[in-house]
Amino acid sequence: MFRNLKPDIKCADIYTLDTESLRRGGVRGLFFDIDNTMEPYSTPKPGARLSEWLERLTAEGFVIGILSNARQERIAKFVGGFPPELRDRILYVYKAAKPLKKGFRKLLADAGLRAEEGAMIGDQLFTDIWGGNRAGLTTVLVTPIDPSIEPPFVRFKRIFEKPFIRNERKQS
Ligand SMILES: [Mg+2]
Numbered sequence: 001m002f003r004n005l006k007p008d009i010k011c012a013d014i015y016t017l018d019t020e021s022l023r024r025g026g027v028r029g030l031f032f033d034i035d036n037t038m039e040p041y042s043t044p045k046p047g048a049r050l051s052e053w054l055e056r057l058t059a060e061g062f063v064i065g066i067l068s069n070a071r072q073e074r075i076a077k078f079v080g081g082f083p084p085e086l087r088d089r090i091l092y093v094y095k096a097a098k099p100l101k102k103g104f105r106k107l108l109a110d111a112g113l114r115a116e117e118g119a120m121i122g123d124q125l126f127t128d129i130w131g132g133n134r135a136g137l138t139t140v141l142v143t144p145i146d147p148s149i150e151p152p153f154v155r156f157k158r159i160f161e162k163p164f165i166r167n168e169r170k171q172s
Contacts, residue, residue: 034066041149042149054090120139
């Protein structure tokens with residue numbers, strides 16, 4: 001289990017992710033968590049910077065997916081905030097039950113990709129990274145955008161993430 005908590009890549013935020021090197025490694029689908037990964041927790045709509053970046057990635061041929069444990073209303077509303085051409089291309093799975101594999105598999109199937117062609121990008125070790133590793137995807141851990149406005153349950157989980165993140169810093 002502990003080995004599965006190690007992300008393949010770590011970066012400060014989604015915008016500093018080297019998507020070109022992922023592509024060279026065979027990654028075709030970029031799957032994202034929303035809260036504190038794409039935008040701060042419970043931000044209702046995507047910002048212009050996010051939309052522009054995702055538009056560029058789809059133009060480069062990446063399939064963009066969203067994998068969130070949040071409810072359908074939340075995800076549908078957020079995705080509905082993207083410009084129409086982009087919105088229609090974004091695949092999403094709500095109530096994904098990360099770290100279970102089923103949501104990852106659904107998204108891969110919808111994208112027509114194999115697990116090794118997908119990358120999961122998220123801010124939580126126990127959902128995004130653990131689940132992505134179990135499902136066989138490349139995993140990318142980003143620093144949470146604003147941990148100060150997270151709900152109590154997420155804050156609680158962060159207590160247990162800390163030793164693992166500290167351990168990795170020591171190793172690298
Ligand atoms: Mg998150």
